[in-house]
Structures are given as structure tokens and as C-alpha cells.
Amino acid sequence: xxxxxxxxxxxxxxxxxxxxxxxxxxxxxxxxxxxxxxxxxxxxxxxxxxxxxxxxxxxxxxxxxxxxxxxxxxxxxxxxxxxxxxxxxxxxxxxxxxxxxxxxxxxxxxxxxxxxxxxxxxxxxxxxxxxxxxxxxxxxxxxxxxxxxxxxxxxxxxxxxxxxxxxxxxxxxxxxxxxxxxxxxxxxxxxxxxxxxxxxxxxxxxxxxxxxxxxxxxxxxxxxxxxxxxxxxxxxxxxxxxxxxxxxxxxxxxxxxxxxxxxxxxxxxxxxxxxxxxxxxxxxxxxxxxxxxxxxxxxxxxxxxxxxxxxxxxxxxxxxxxxxxxxxxxxxxxxxxxxxxxxx
Amino acid sequence: xxxxxxxxxxxxxxxxxxxxxxxxxxxxxxxxxxxxxxxxxxxxxxxxxxxxxxxxxxxxxxxxxxxxxxxxxxxxxxxxxxxxxxxxxxxxxxxxxxxxxxxxxxxxxxxxxxxxxxxxxxxxxxxxxxxxxxxxxxxxxxxxxxxxxxxxxxxxxxxxxxxxxxxxxxxxxxxxxxxxxxxxxxxxxxxxxxxxxxxxxxxxxxxxxxxxxxxxxxxxxxxxxxxxxxxxxxxxxxxxxxxxxxxxxxxxxxxxxxxxxxxxxxxxxxxxxxxxxxxxxxxxxxxxxxxxxxxxxxxxxxxxxxxxxxxxxxxxxxxxxxxxxxxxxxxxxxxxxxxxxxxxxxxxxxxxxxxxxxxxxxxxxxxxxxxxxxxxxxxxxxxxxxxxxxxxxxxxxxxxxxxxxxxxxxxxxxxxxxxxxxxxxxxxxxxxxxxxxxxxxxxxxxxxxxxxxxxxxxxxxxxxxxxxxxxxxxxxxxxxxxxxxxxxxxxxxxxxxxxxxxxxxxxxxxxxxxxxxxxxxxxxxxxxxxxxxxxxxxxxxxxxxxxxxxxxxxxxxx
Numbered sequence: 001x002x003x004x005x006x007x008x009x010x011x012x013x014x015x016x017x018x019x020x021x022x023x024x025x026x027x028x029x030x031x032x033x034x035x036x037x038x039x040x041x042x043x044x045x046x047x048x049x050x051x052x053x054x055x056x057x058x059x060x061x062x063x064x065x066x067x068x069x070x071x072x073x074x075x076x077x078x079x080x081x082x083x084x085x086x087x088x089x090x091x092x093x094x095x096x097x098x099x100x101x102x103x104x105x106x107x108x109x110x111x112x113x114x115x116x117x118x119x120x121x122x123x124x125x126x127x128x129x130x131x132x133x134x135x136x137x138x139x140x141x142x143x144x145x146x147x148x149x150x151x152x153x154x155x156x157x158x159x160x161x162x163x164x165x166x167x168x169x170x171x172x173x174x175x176x177x178x179x180x181x182x183x184x185x186x187x188x189x190x191x192x193x194x195x196x197x198x199x200x201x202x203x204x205x206x207x208x209x210x211x212x213x214x215x216x217x218x219x220x221x222x223x224x225x226x227x228x229x230x231x232x233x234x235x236x237x238x239x240x241x242x243x244x245x246x247x248x249x250x251x252x253x254x255x256x257x258x259x260x261x262x263x264x265x266x267x268x269x270x271x272x273x274x275x276x277x278x279x280x281x282x283x284x285x286x287x288x289x290x291x292x293x294x295x296x297x298x299x300x301x302x303x304x305x306x307x308x309x310x311x312x313x314x315x316x317x318x319x320x321x322x323x324x325x326x327x328x329x330x331x332x333x334x335x336x337x338x339x340x341x342x343x344x
Numbered sequence: 345x346x347x348x349x350x351x352x353x354x355x356x357x358x359x360x361x362x363x364x365x366x367x368x369x370x371x372x373x374x375x376x377x378x379x380x381x382x383x384x385x386x387x388x389x390x391x392x393x394x395x396x397x398x399x400x401x402x403x404x405x406x407x408x409x410x411x412x413x414x415x416x417x418x419x420x421x422x423x424x425x426x427x428x429x430x431x432x433x434x435x436x437x438x439x440x441x442x443x444x445x446x447x448x449x450x451x452x453x454x455x456x457x458x459x460x461x462x463x464x465x466x467x468x469x470x471x472x473x474x475x476x477x478x479x480x481x482x483x484x485x486x487x488x489x490x491x492x493x494x495x496x497x498x499x500x501x502x503x504x505x506x507x508x509x510x511x512x513x514x515x516x517x518x519x520x521x522x523x524x525x526x527x528x529x530x531x532x533x534x535x536x537x538x539x540x541x542x543x544x545x546x547x548x549x550x551x552x553x554x555x556x557x558x559x560x561x562x563x564x565x566x567x568x569x570x571x572x573x574x575x576x577x578x579x580x581x582x583x584x585x586x587x588x589x590x591x592x593x594x595x596x597x598x599x600x601x602x603x604x605x606x607x608x609x610x611x612x613x614x615x616x617x618x619x620x621x622x623x624x625x626x627x628x629x630x631x632x633x634x635x636x637x638x639x640x641x642x643x644x645x646x647x648x649x650x651x652x653x654x655x656x657x658x659x660x661x662x663x664x665x666x667x668x669x670x671x672x673x674x675x676x677x678x679x680x681x682x683x684x685x686x687x688x689x690x691x692x693x694x695x696x697x698x699x700x701x702x703x704x705x706x707x708x709x710x711x712x713x714x715x716x717x718x719x720x721x722x723x724x725x726x727x728x729x730x731x732x733x734x735x736x737x738x739x740x741x742x743x744x745x746x747x748x749x750x751x752x753x754x755x756x757x758x759x760x761x762x763x764x765x766x767x768x769x770x771x772x773x774x775x776x777x778x779x780x781x782x783x784x785x786x787x788x789x790x791x792x793x794x795x796x797x798x799x800x801x802x803x804x805x806x807x808x809x810x811x812x813x814x815x816x817x818x819x820x821x822x823x824x825x826x827x828x829x830x831x832x833x834x835x836x837x838x839x840x841x842x843x844x845x846x847x848x849x850x851x852x853x854x855x856x857x858x859x860x861x862x863x864x865x866x867x868x869x870x871x872x873x874x875x876x877x878x879x880x881x882x883x884x885x886x887x888x889x890x891x892x893x894x895x896x897x898x899x900x901x902x
Contacts, residue, residue, distance in 0.1 A: 036846075036847055037847075043858060063847030063848055064847050065846060065847040065850075071842075074593075078593065078749045078750060078753075078843070079749060082753050082754060082755055084764060084846060143478070206492075206574070206575075207492065207574045207575050210581075210584070217865070221865065222477070222478030222672065223472070223477045223478050224477065241673065241674065242670070242673065343577075344575035344577060
């Protein structure tokens with residue numbers, strides 16, 4: 001074969017590939033039993049939930065996209081003109097109450113909604129929150145020992161000079177976990193004292209990291225002594241075998257609820273509603289208790305590994321009573337001030 | 345394949361040819377307009393959108409801050425230093441491969457290209473495993489230094505862009521006219537003098553091109569700064585922050601637009617140099633024969649071995665970590681990280697392979713034709729077409745990806761049916777990497793003397809016949825390299841696709857990012873190893889196919 005021959009062949013092959021894919025991968029019309037779900041649940045927990053869902057609703061096909069809270073927010077706003085998904089599942093309430101997001105939701109009262117206490121629901125029925133997560137420190141035992149550091153038990157302990165350069169924290173501008181941490185500090189101490197505290201803490205912070213789970217992960221890897229993160233990440237990393245201790249700050253743990261809602265634009269509302277109904281079923285709640293530190297629906301008990309990792313059974317006793325409306329309403333202003341003063 | 349292409353047999357009226365050429369040039373410009381300029385214009389428009397209508401408020405808000413000036417300074421500091429280091433190191437390495445009698449050339453060349461086989465994240469990840477505060481070096485030696493920040497970004501960026509510069513230099517140094525070197529030797533010039541007066545000037549274009557490519561790749565990369573940058577913020581990470589973190593498209597687009605500024609300067613400069621460059625292979629050329637020189641060869645072997653050691657150790661430690669039970673605490677061998685428990689398991693890898701094949705097919709045609717048309721046609725559309733071809737190099741991937749969402753995710757748009765398909769991701773990759781593919785092709789095309797075309801044309805051949813008889817035989821190896829280039833980039837790219845993936849079009853590199861983000865560092869490493877394995881396998885297959893068609897002497901990647 002001549003050189004041109006093989007070149008022409010390549011061109012034809014390329015064209016064939018182009019045509020096939022253009023036809024074959026065109027978005028097919030939504031099947032009756034197929035929905036797309038956007039979620040910010042951690043990858044492993046979402047996979048477990050979906051596996052349980054598939055046992056109960058074997059005919060329902062769920063395409064799931066998992067992105068972190070901030071990513072998903074950006075994506076949904078970018079796609080707002082023509083949303084691709086039918087359901088938002090397990091996503092921070094603070095972001096859900098963004099008026100631009102609320103406008104995309106359709107009120108729906110799923111079966112079993114009465115199991116969710118009223119304070120965890122939108123009065124207009126656009127979302128309800130059945131799970132949540134709370135702030136916790138991941139402290140690396142090996143690093144503490146090597147550098148001769150005391151075990152911190154509170155946010156205040158992190159101000160000690162010996163922790164200089166040993167603490168990492170999420171950047172609240174990009175991370176939902178980061179925002180709930182500084183929002184909880186501002187709510188507990190009041191804004192003036194809260195900002196003073198954050199400024200003082202800033203001296204010891206080695207890095208502000210752009211994700212909520214990474215601070216725990218880098219502390220687990222021993223890169224830094226303390227990573228301010230969330231409880232489930234600490235528990236899972238302890239399970240993995242990392243030499244870390246989960247510390248719930250003595251002042252109280254900031255927390256966030258994960259909400260679910262039906263998209264007004266859904267092209268397959270019947271299937272979407274079946275899915276949402278399932279998220280409040282017995283089987284679903286059972287799974288939540290295996291994976292989440294906060295479950296708003298009663299009917300389960302906390303797994304052994306959570307308690308072994310240091311989570312109190314009465315979780316309400318260590319949590320800050322968060323004002324989510326305040327967190328949402330002041331998000332832009334607080335982030336702007338944080339960026340002006342503390343962002344590096 | 346006789347008659348498979350409707351070739352004109354000299355009967356075409358010659359005066360129609362200029363018109364035909366303009367039409368072809370225009371046809372090549374159309375996809376560039378649709379898939380590069382249109383999304384960018386959309387982004388540009390968004391950057392002027394404020395709550396009070398159109399205005400400059402977004403620009404004023406971003407540029408008025410001290411932090412922004414610091415980011416600009418940081419970005420340029422890192423980028424300029426990285427570019428200088430990379431260009432010098434890669435030139436020396438390419439020289440060693442093409443112009444010395446160093447042993448194991450093919451092995452060295454392959455090792456130098458390894459960074460192309462894995463997502464850029466892996467360079468930074470390997471660096472942290474090795475030089476992090478709890479990395480191998482600190483743990484072993486009991487030292488306590490930190491890689492995070494300026495030097496972390498520079499080192500990982502050099503490793504990340506090294507192959508790009510090497511590919512360009514290697515392609516340029518591969519072609520030379522032996523008569524010049526013979527003359528230089530006979531006239532009594534020493535090796536250094538020959539280098540300064542013959543070699544260096546003949547690779548001017550490659551120097552400019554690689555500086556340009558490296559500069560724009562580094563200034564727009566966010567993967568490495570995110571992993572090892574610590575608090576050393578740069579413009580690219582700021583775009584990520586503004587758009588992903590705060591859903592602030594307007595401010596993100598402003599910084600994206602600011603990142604476009606260097607390209608204008610680079611384009612003008614490159615154009616100026618281009619006018620002064622001349623072909624170094626002409627009809628009387630003789631291929632270069634490199635004579636052994638024990639001292640020179642030994643020095644360059646040691647130099648190349650050092651560079652390869654650096655590249656191998658960073659990638660090797662990631663591969664090693666993927667096979668340990670729990671790095672760095674339990675180092676025993678384990679395959680548990682290869683049980684991928686992400687959504688869809690290993691499916692993202694198949695998606696990436698599909699995208700890579702499509703991008704290779706589309707990319708080689710798009711970039712190859714564009715290079716041919718801008719180099720050989722000399723139509724009025726040359727300058728705008730050239731600009732379109734290299735503009736993507738200065739577009740941060742995520743800005744292009746965001747532009748695709750903003751522009752194409754509207755039911756009225758003709759491109760809308762492609763939205764949410766693997767094919768659109770492939771297109772996005774082709775046009776995101778268009779400038780590099782185009783420059784590789786045109787660097788090589790530039791070195792083919794115009795006298796070939798003129799001779800061919802004087803003898804009455806149409807340009808299609810010239811292309812078939814003259815250009816393609818000379819270009820063939822480079823085009824294969826371009827195809828492989830597009831495939832590899834598509835397998836490992838992160839930034840452009842992060843906005844385009846959907847539940848059914850998850851890609852492997854993004855899986856690595858998610859695994860890394862989730863803290864499954866070993867699993868992320870394992871996924872990267874799978875990506876590298878696929879790329880290497882494809883390279884081997886391509887090699888075998890080339891050999892089968894009798895191109896055994898041609899190096900696949902140039």
C-alpha cells in the first residue's frame with residue numbers, strides 16, 4: 001500500500017469513527033426508567049446507597065454524577081438554561097437555598113416525608129434533608145509524637161505556637177466543609193470575636209486547601225499534624241488503617257445538612273419521584289446509618305466503628321446549633337471578607 | 345488505492361486554483377471558529393455581564409485588588425523560570441538523542457516521554473510522595489524540608505512540560521543538511537563554534553515554538569499548583585477557585601481573558617521570527633551523519649541518564665505506591681488498589697480510550713491540514729487562520745470547557761445534539777491541544793523547502809499532486825506523531841473535560857482527580873498506572889502497524 005493509500009485509509013477511518021460516534025452517542029431520548037442524579041455524597045457512600053436502591057427498584061436506571069459541593073453548584077448554574085439532571089440528591093442545604101437553585105426546583109412531598117422533622121424541610125416543599133455531616137479534626141499520631149506535640153482537643157488549642165505550620169484547613173471559598181467551619185466559628189463567637197479568632201488561627205495555618213476532604217487526607221499521609229475536615233472522612237481513614245485520631249472540637253462541631261430535591265425541568269418526573277420516595281424508605285435509612293454521622297430520620301443506630309473512632313452516641317450534644325439561613329444569606333459577604341483578609 | 349481520490353490530472357484550469365485554495369482555507373477555519381472562537385466569544389461576553397447590564401465592573405473588581413497583582417507576579421515568576429529551565433534541559437536532551445552517538449537512544453527517548461502517559465497530577469503526586477514533609481526522602485534521612493510552594497510547582501511543571509519541548513526540539517534537530525556541517529568541519533570550526541553558527545540558528549524556530557508552548561502550558565496549568573502549590577496561588581488556580589468554588593463565572597472569565605493576553609505578544613513575536621526563518625532542507629540536502637566522539641557522547645549520556653532518573657523516580661514512586669498496602673505506613677505488596685470501587689468501575693478508562701481514538705482521527709486531519717494550508721497555500725486567509733490555530737494554546741482548559749457548556753448547552757444551538765457525548769469531549773480535546781499538534785506539524789513542514797513545491801508546480805503538478813508526491817511522504821512520520829500526541833493528551837487531560845463529563849461520559853483522568861480528592865491516593869495512583877499502560881500499549885500497536893507497512897526506520901514520536 002502506498003503512503004497516500006494508508007493516509008487516505010486513515011482519513012476514511014477517522015470519518016467513519018466521527019459519523020458512528022455522532023450517531024451512536026447522541027443523547028438518546030430519556031427512557032421511561034432512566035434518570036440522572038447529581039450528588040455530592042462521597043463516592044464510596046453514594047455507590048453503597050445506589051447498590052441498595054438497585055435491590056429495591058431493579059428496573060430504575062440511575063445515571064449519577066458525583067461532584068464536590070462547589071463544583072456541583074458551578075455546574076448547575078452553568079447548565080441552568082437546560083439542566084441535564086432530574087434530581088439533586090444529598091447536597092449542602094447552604095447551597096440549595098441559593099435563590100437561583102431554588103428556582104429550578106419543583107415542590108414535591110415524597111412518601112414518608114413525615115419521618116423528616118419539619119425543621120429539616122423547606123416550608124414550600126422544594127427540598128428536605130435526611131443526612132448531614134459535621135466538622136472534625138484529623139490528627140496524625142505519628143507526627144504528634146515525632147514533633148512532640150500535645151493532642152489538640154479544641155479550635156483554641158490550634159492557636160498554640162507549637163502548631164505553627166502544622167495545621168491545614170479547607171479554603172471556605174471553594175469547599176463546603178471549609179465554609180461550615182468558619183460559619184460555625186462566627187456563629188459561636190459572634191462576628192467580631194470570630195474574625196479575631198480566625199485571624200489568630202491564620203498564623204498557624206500551613207495551607208488553605210481547596211477541598212474539604214483533603215486536609216484530613218494530607219494529615220493522614222503525615223504531611224501535616226492536624227487537618228480540619230469532617231467526621232466521616234476521619235472515620236473512614238481510621239478504618240483504612242491510617243494512624244490518626246478523630247478530634248471533635250470542644251467548642252462544638254460545625255455541621256451541614258444534605259438536601260434532596262426534584263428538578264422542575266425533569267423530563268421523567270415519575271421515575272424521579274420513585275427515586276426520591278426510595279430515599280426515605282426503610283432500606284435507605286438503614287444505609288444512611290451505616291455511612292452518615294448525621295441522620296435526621298429516626299430508625300437506626302450508629303455503627304460500632306463510628307463510636308470506636310470517637311463519635312459520641314448523642315451526636316446532638318457536640319454539634320453547634322447552626323443557623324443555616326444565616327450561613328446562606330451571608331455567604332457572599334463572609335467569603336469576600338475572608339478573601340480580603342486571609343486568603344493567600 | 346488507485347483512483348480512490350478524485351485527483352485532477354492536470355486538466356484543471358490553473359487560474360481556478362487560487363480560489364480553490366481560499367475555499368479550502370476557509371473550510372478549515374470553520375470548525376476552528378465554531379469550536380474555539382465561538383465559546384471564547386461567549387465567555388468574553390459573560391465577562392462583561394454585570395447585574396447592571398454590560399460593563400467593565402467585573403474587570404475593575406478583579407484587577408483592582410492587591411491579591412490579583414500578586415497572582416500575576418506569581419504566575420509569571422513560576423512560568424518564566426519553568427520555561428527557561430525546560431527549554432534548556434529539553435534542548436540538551438534532544439541534542440543528545442539526535443546529534444550524538446549516545447547508546448540506548450530509544451530507551452532515553454521513551455523515558456523522556458513518560459510524563460505524557462499520565463495525568464499531570466501524577467508529577468505533583470510523585471513529588472509529594474518523594475519530597476513531601478512525610479515523603480520518602482524526609483522519612484529516610486530524618487530531614488524536615490517542605491516541597492510545597494514555588495519550587496514544588498517549578499519542579500513538577502518542568503517534568504510535566506519537558507516532553508512537549510523535547511518533541512519539538514527533537515523534530516527540528518532530526519532534520520539537517522550534512523553539507524553545512526561538512527563545510528563547517530572542513531573550514532576548521534570546532535564543535536562549539538559549529539553549534540553556535542550552524543545548529544542553534546537552524547533550530548531558531550523550534551526554540552521560539554517550544555518557548556511559546558511551554559510558557560502557555562505552564563501559565564494555564566492548574567493540576568500541579570493545586571497539589572504541590574500550597575498557598576502559592578497562581579492565576580490558573582484562581583480561575584479554578586472562582587468558577588468551581590464560588591460559581592462566579594463572570595470573574596472566572598475575566599481572569600481567563602487576562603490569561604489570553606500573553607498569547608497576543610507570543611503570536612506577534614513568533615510571526616516576526618517566522619518571516620525570517622528559512623528552510624534548511626532543500627533539493628540538494630544530504631542527511632546528517634553523526635560521527636562518534638567519546639568525550640561528547642559520554643557527557644551527554646550522563647546528562648540524559650540524570651534527567652531520565654528524575655523522570656523515572658517521580659513516576660516510579662507513584663507506580664510503587666499503587667502496589668503498596670497503605671503508603672507510607674504499610675509498605676507490603678498489595679493489589680487491593682486495583683479493585684476500583686468508583687462509580688462505574690473501570691468504565692471511565694474505556695470512555696477515555698474511545699475519546700482518545702476519536703481525537704487522534706479528528707486531530708491529525710485538523711492540525712495536519714491546517715499546518716499544510718498555512719504553510720503552503722499563501723492565501724489572504726493565512727494570518728487569521730494561523731492565529732485561530734494557535735489561539736487554543738493560551739486558553740485555559742477549564743475556560744474552554746466552561747465556554748462549551750455556556751455556548752452549546754442550548755437546545756437551539758446546532759451543536760446541541762453533541763452535548764453530553766464522548767464526541768464533543770474528543771472535539772474539545774482536539775481544539776484544546778490544537779496549537780501544539782499544529783506547531784509540531786508546521787515546524788516539520790517549515791523545514792521542507794518551498795523549492796520542492798515550486799519545482800513540482802513548475803512541472804505542472806496541481807497542489808493536490810504536490811501534496812501527494814512531495815509533502816505527504818515527508819510529513820508522514822510527523823502526522824503519525826501528531827495522532828499519537830492527540831491520543832495521549834486525550835487520555836490524560838483533566839482541565840478541559842472536567843466541565844463536560846456527564847454520568848455516562850466519565851473519563852479516566854477525572855477519576856484520578858476524584859480518587860485523589862477522596863484521599864484514595866494509592867487508588868488514584870493505580871488508576872494512573874492503568875492509563876499509562878493503555879498509552880504504552882497503543883504506542884506499541886502503532887509501532888507494529890508502522891513496521892508492517894514498511895516504516896521501520898521511522899521513529900513514532902518526534
